[in-house]
Amino acid sequence: MLSIYLTDVRKQVQFKDYPGEHPVKFILNFKKIFxxxxxxxxxxxxxxxxxxEMTWESTTQDFEIFKLLxxxxGVVELRLSAIAQFKNKNFADQLVKNAQxxxxxxSHKNQKLSNMQLDxxxxxxxHTLIDAELVELGEKFYLPTLRDLWKNYLPQPVLNAQF
Known part of the structure; x- marks a missing residue:
């Protein structure tokens, strides 16, 4: 469980909605992705x-962004599982490597972008790469949903990956 102190509202929250049993190990691995x-x-x-006994500090907004990530x-992993079934696991892994x-x-071309925006x-x-593959199966595009989830946290050009 992550014990997080929200500095802006001076409130302690307990967060346990993450995979694994070791919160520090989870955070260290998750930061490799984001x-x-x-x-x-x-x-x-x-x-x-x-x-x-490690605790964590955040603001309410930053904690919400963490939860969005x-x-x-989780959605990426589910969709990659579908790609792995449709194509193969190596193909799915390569999609992630291409995106990384x-x-x-x-990051190199747009140094004004924050790490959160890059994430x-x-x-x-x-999701763009997955959408392009799953459209063949009749799957709906996920990008509109992703943009809707993030619209309160990002400027429009970043939200639409047009900068």
Whole structure:
């Protein structure tokens, strides 16, 4: 369980809607996918240095963005499973690698983009690639749903990956 102190509303929340049993390990692995995670929720080391007692700090908005990234990745994994069934696992893995490479290119070309914006763009690009594959099966496009979920957190050009 993640014990998170929301600094803007001075409220402690308990968050346990993540895979795995070890919150620190989960966060460290999740930040490999989305580097902004370590900006959205900040670790607070306990005095005892026991990582089991680690707490976290965030703002309400940053915590909501963290949850969007978490659920967003869950949707990606579900859709990648469908791609793996339709094509194969290597094909699905390559979609993610292509999107990660695109994220790096955007990062170098557009240094004004924040890590959080780049993380959204990664999600956006993965769903673009998946949509292109699953449309053959009659699957609906997911990008309109993704944009709707993120519309309160991003400027329109980033939301539509047009910058």
């Amino acid at each position: 580097p902004s995670v370590m900006e959205l929720i900040l670790p607070v080391l306990p005095e005892s240095e026991d990582l089991e 978490l659920t967003g990745w 490479q695109q994220r790096k290119q955007w 959204y763009l990664l999600l956006h690009h993965i």
